[in-house]
Amino acid sequence: MDSIMLGLLNVLSPFNLLVIAAGTGIGIFVGAMPGLSATMAIALLLPVTFGMDPAAGISMLASLYMGAMYGGSISAILLRTPGTPAAAATVLDGYPMAQQGRAGKALGVSLTASLIGGVISSIALLTVAPVLGKAALSFGPVELFAIAVLGITIIGSLSSGSPIKGILSGVVGLLIAMIGMDPISGTPRFTFGTMYLFNGISFIVALIGLFSIPQALRLVEKDDGVQKALSSFKDKMLPTFKELKSMIVTILRSSVIGVFTGLIPGTGGDTACWFGYNEAKRFSKEKEKFGTGHPEGVAAAEAANNAVVGGALIPTITLGIPGSSATAILLGGLMVHGIMPGPTLMTDHALITYTLIWAVLLSNVFMFAEGLLLTRAAVTVTKVPNKVLAPIIVILCVIGSFTISNSIVDVFVMFSFGILGYFMDKLSIPTPPMVVGMILGMMLDISMNQSLLISDGSWMIFITTPLPAILLFIALISVLQATPIFRIIKQRLKKIAR
Amino acid sequence: MIENVFWKKAIMSGIAVSLMLSLTACGTTSQPTATPSAPKVSDYPNKPIAVLQGFKAGGGSDQLAQVTQPYLQKILGKTLVNQYIPGATGAIAWTQLAKQTEPDGYTISITNTPMLMTNYLMNAEIKYSIDELTPIANVVTDPGILVVSKDSPFKTYQDFEAYVKANPGKLTIGNSGTGGDDFFSILQWEKATGLSVKMIPFEGDGPSWQAAAGNKVQASSTNLGVVYSQVKGGNLRALALYSEKRNELLPDVPTLKELGFNMVAGSSRGYSAPKGIPDDVKKKLTDAFVEMAKDPAFIKGLQDSALPIDIKIGDDYGKYLKEQEAVFKGIWDSVKDSIKK
Amino acid sequence: MNNLAKHGLASALTLTLAIVFYVNSLKLPDAAASLPRILAVIIILLSFAMFGEAWYNERKNRKVQQESNEPIHGFRVFVFAALIALYVILIKPLGYFVVTPLFLIVALSYLKATQLWKSVLIALGFTFFCYMLFVWFLSLPIPMGLFS
Numbered sequence: 001m002d003s004i005m006l007g008l009l010n011v012l013s014p015f016n017l018l019v020i021a022a023g024t025g026i027g028i029f030v031g032a033m034p035g036l037s038a039t040m041a042i043a044l045l046l047p048v049t050f051g052m053d054p055a056a057g058i059s060m061l062a063s064l065y066m067g068a069m070y071g072g073s074i075s076a077i078l079l080r081t082p083g084t085p086a087a088a089a090t091v092l093d094g095y096p097m098a099q100q101g102r103a104g105k106a107l108g109v110s111l112t113a114s115l116i117g118g119v120i121s122s123i124a125l126l127t128v129a130p131v132l133g134k135a136a137l138s139f140g141p142v143e144l145f146a147i148a149v150l151g152i153t154i155i156g157s158l159s160s161g162s163p164i165k166g167i168l169s170g171v172v173g174l175l176i177a178m179i180g181m182d183p184i185s186g187t188p189r190f191t192f193g194t195m196y197l198f199n200g201i202s203f204i205v206a207l208i209g210l211f212s213i214p215q216a217l218r219l220v221e222k223d224d225g226v227q228k229a230l231s232s233f234k235d236k237m238l239p240t241f242k243e244l245k246s247m248i249v250t251i252l253r254s255s256v257i258g259v260f261t262g263l264i265p266g267t268g269g270d271t272a273c274w275f276g277y278n279e280a281k282r283f284s285k286e287k288e289k290f291g292t293g294h295p296e297g298v299a300a301a302e303a304a305n306n307a308v309v310g311g312a313l314i315p316t317i318t319l320g321i322p323g324s325s326a327t328a329i330l331l332g333g334l335m336v337h338g339i340m341p342g343p344t345l346m347t348d349h350a351l352i353t354y355t356l357i358w359a360v361l362l363s364n365v366f367m368f369a370e371g372l373l374l375t376r377a378a379v380t381v382t383k384v385p386n387k388v389l390a391p392i393i394v395i396l397c398v399i400g401s402f403t404i405s406n407s408i409v410d411v412f413v414m415f416s417f418g419i420l421g422y423f424m425d426k427l428s429i430p431t432p433p434m435v436v437g438m439i440l441g442m443m444l445d446i447s448m449n450q451s452l453l454i455s456d457g458s459w460m461i462f463i464t465t466p467l468p469a470i471l472l473f474i475a476l477i478s479v480l481q482a483t484p485i486f487r488i489i490k491q492r493l494k495k496i497a498r
Numbered sequence: 499m500i501e502n503v504f505w506k507k508a509i510m511s512g513i514a515v516s517l518m519l520s521l522t523a524c525g526t527t528s529q530p531t532a533t534p535s536a537p538k539v540s541d542y543p544n545k546p547i548a549v550l551q552g553f554k555a556g557g558g559s560d561q562l563a564q565v566t567q568p569y570l571q572k573i574l575g576k577t578l579v580n581q582y583i584p585g586a587t588g589a590i591a592w593t594q595l596a597k598q599t600e601p602d603g604y605t606i607s608i609t610n611t612p613m614l615m616t617n618y619l620m621n622a623e624i625k626y627s628i629d630e631l632t633p634i635a636n637v638v639t640d641p642g643i644l645v646v647s648k649d650s651p652f653k654t655y656q657d658f659e660a661y662v663k664a665n666p667g668k669l670t671i672g673n674s675g676t677g678g679d680d681f682f683s684i685l686q687w688e689k690a691t692g693l694s695v696k697m698i699p700f701e702g703d704g705p706s707w708q709a710a711a712g713n714k715v716q717a718s719s720t721n722l723g724v725v726y727s728q729v730k731g732g733n734l735r736a737l738a739l740y741s742e743k744r745n746e747l748l749p750d751v752p753t754l755k756e757l758g759f760n761m762v763a764g765s766s767r768g769y770s771a772p773k774g775i776p777d778d779v780k781k782k783l784t785d786a787f788v789e790m791a792k793d794p795a796f797i798k799g800l801q802d803s804a805l806p807i808d809i810k811i812g813d814d815y816g817k818y819l820k821e822q823e824a825v826f827k828g829i830w831d832s833v834k835d836s837i838k839k
Numbered sequence: 840m841n842n843l844a845k846h847g848l849a850s851a852l853t854l855t856l857a858i859v860f861y862v863n864s865l866k867l868p869d870a871a872a873s874l875p876r877i878l879a880v881i882i883i884l885l886s887f888a889m890f891g892e893a894w895y896n897e898r899k900n901r902k903v904q905q906e907s908n909e910p911i912h913g914f915r916v917f918v919f920a921a922l923i924a925l926y927v928i929l930i931k932p933l934g935y936f937v938v939t940p941l942f943l944i945v946a947l948s949y950l951k952a953t954q955l956w957k958s959v960l961i962a963l964g965f966t967f968f969c970y971m972l973f974v975w976f977l978s979l980p981i982p983m984g985l986f987s
Contacts, residue, residue: 168853175857182867185676217920453670
């Protein structure tokens with residue numbers, strides 16, 4: 001209890017407050033730039049924090065993480081270009097809202113949902129971290145396989161229109177994910193003799209191409225007409241109490257999903273946003289509204305990705321296991337400060353740990369305040385003529401994809417996916433399933449092969465272990481829900497009930 | 499046309515101005531130059547030195563850079579600029595170092611074993627080799643360690659070995675990936691003991707020990723620096739260390755040598771330059787590492803990060819790399835047919 | 840090109856992709872090849888299904904939601920895409936500082952987005968902004984080309 005209070009006192013020192021405010025602000029800004037993910041931003045600013053005392057430095061990086069998770073939604077909503085992979089699902093409803101002239105509202109919903117998601121995860125971090133942290137160890141290959149399968153069923157629900165096209169897009173994404181070094185046998189797969197493909201095609205690079213280049217091309221398709229939606233500032237940004245009430249259940253559900261997705265090592269915001277979106281749609285009474293500019297869709301994705309921050313920090317501070325790639329870099333930062341992350345972090349370095357936890361909680365407040373200010377300015381982007389916006393989007397994407405691995409090959413890959421995305425759009429083949437496929441493909445393949453190695457090739461291992469069996473059962477239900485069989489059974493049941 | 503020329507000029511001068519401004523604002527962003535210029539050896543280094551890193555910022559390789567480079571900068575009197583060129587487990591950066599870098603000492607790279615050698619031993623697509631590098635110094639060697647979960651029935655290495663003897667090929671043991679150091683150390687151990695286990699490759703050290711801690715696999719072969727805090731915190735139990743001597747961090751853990759197997763394995767990280775750098779440049783660089791290794795603050799920094807120090811300078815490092823290459827080649831040639839089927 | 844032909848082309852492309860990957864998987868170890876092979880077969884089936892669906896729609900003469908009542912400038916999109924391709928190809932050899940402002944000025948002029956002087960201003964301003972953001976602030980690498 002003492003350390004909790006000491007941590008609170010420490011975080012409230014003027015310097016620490018300043019550092020948290022700065023971290024959050026930089027996070028929002030960097031998160032909004034396509035190509036600069038939260039993980040990268042943390043890695044880049046890591047050396048800056050070496051001069052500070054460890055508690056302040058780590059607090060700054062964690063608040064940067066929190067800020068970037070919201071920042072990604074700004075460009076997702078305004079430019080149809082997710083700023084970070086974790087904001088990819090935000091595009092689906094956020095951009096249509098902006099087109100309808102409700103960009104301010106979309107950003108307001110995103111900010112509110114991010115705040116609630118972030119606060120819930122921070123409270124989980126402060127109160128039940130030691131209990132939840134242990135759960136991170138219960139996710140082995142078999143469990144991860146089940147989660148990957150569950151994630152892949154999302155493809156079905158993202159395929160509005162023709163399910164065939166959606167599933168095709170998703171499976172192509174899965175196949176693209178197979179490119180690169182196979183970690184099980186150590187053999188390069190589908191690399192066609194070039195070592196640039198040994199690490200596979202980065203889904204971040206593909207994501208930038210698939211979403212942004214088609215958008216840039218679409219912007220020049222037509223002359224700027226009168227129909228260019230004017231985002232009036234009269235439109236209130238923050239959701240009204242009534243609006244908030246209508247989506248609070250979704251936000252809470254997404255927050256819980258986010259905390260747990262963060263908790264599982266190997267999954268982070270990029271997965272959580274899709275899970276959150278999918279579940280919101282599943283439980284909604286107005287499924288058809290999703291994808292057309294439904295605020296609930298924005299809220300679902302954004303609450304989930306901010307909740308990941310606290311969730312991913314839980315195993316990080318209780319066990320020294322990073323819950324996401326961004327927290328892995330945080331651990332590296334701690335080590336450079338001479339603090340060994342591990343199970344003793346909460347006892348041996350209680351002051352630093354609790355300062356960090358309070359900083360995460362406080363960063364939500366800063367995120368909300370700074371978000372309100374920045375967003376007002378950001379909405380003016382909608383006033384920039386489309387034909388000016390188009391080449392600027394292109395430049396951000398080119399430089400963004402180059403900096404990821406300092407590689408021009410990534411830029412070519414990004415552009416190729418951009419052209420692909422444009423034609424997919426023309427044929428109304430959805431691109432989001434392909435992104436989901438690329439994110440989950442490797443996880444599916446590795447965990448499947450590891451599990452089969454452990455079980456000597458028996459598939460029973462997935463059914464005889466309780467947690468994977470439950471997850472796979474849910475996956476099966478999701479698949480059935482999308483088929484006519486489910487509807488028939490439902491109708492039959494209704495008839496019987498009558 | 500005239501207007502065109504005018505604009506071009508205007509643009510060029512605009513560029514020049516902004517470039518000059520930015521260069522004065524920050525002079526640390528120079529790229530590795532491919533421009534051939536006679537290296538002035540006498541005043542080396544007279545500009546920042548680029549350090550190619552084959553892995554992402556924030557990873558294990560970067561950690562070494564962050565701990566080491568402040569001291570090197572102080573000794574050399576110039577900044578060291580990290581360039582991250584991740585991909586193909588370091589091979590993209592090392593190919594660039596070996597094939598496309600001017601050997602003037604202004605571009606060096608962090609070189610990690612065993613990946614430095616196994617990359618090209620295992621993949622015909624990767625063309626560089628250690629013969630195209632000038633080894634400068636090794637800094638850290640993280641010895642291999644055998645760990646099990648805290649509630650594992652194996653209390654000692656003997657329990658473990660007895661189980662493997664009784665159940666050949668049954669025990670599941672995690673490693674950091676096919677072709678990684680742990681993969682090779684398990685094979686070395688199998689060869690030394692004549693026993694066999696079931697290897698489960700993971701994506702890196704973290705998932706491997708975490709699977710052992712969560713009882714998803716029965717044991718994990720990983721590295722001391724990676725799991726030291728977990729062993730200390732009680733989540734894992736260490737059974738054996740693959741180093742020459744016991745380590746002061748875990749004095750109770752026996753080495754495989756004590757247990758009767760002549761086997762030492764681990765992963766090391768050091769610095770190398772391209773082949774053919776001038777002798778006095780090489781001497782400046784190696785001297786800097788010698789001086790750094792004497793600094794108690796540096797040694798303490800490594801200890802705090804549980805990075806076991808292992809300084810090997812110049813030709814010693816080169817000899818070490820050569821020996822390791824032979825070991826890995828022998829092991830890989832004997833198993834590759836069964837793995838690649 | 841009508842709708843059916845477009846879908847036929849897309850199906851042919853995915854089919855080729857799947858076959859290339861399938862053939863390529865034959866020389867891989869079994870564990871590495873199993874999942875890719877399953878995926879390739881699924882893609883082959885779905886490619887036929889997609890074409891079948893398009894053919895069915897065509898025969899039924901069902902209009903698949905034709906968007907845009909306003910025609911799109913296909914040629915302009917093509918030229919803009921070609922400009923992007925040039926930009927991507929030239930940025931490494933010539934460098935960020937040469938190609939980025941040129942790309943912006945040419946693209947903005949071609950699209951008749953604003954007056955020339957505004958384009959130049961936007962081009963220089965944005966080039967400088969990106970440089971400050973990526974290189975000065977985040978110390979990230981950008982292709983320097985001639986200026987290296």
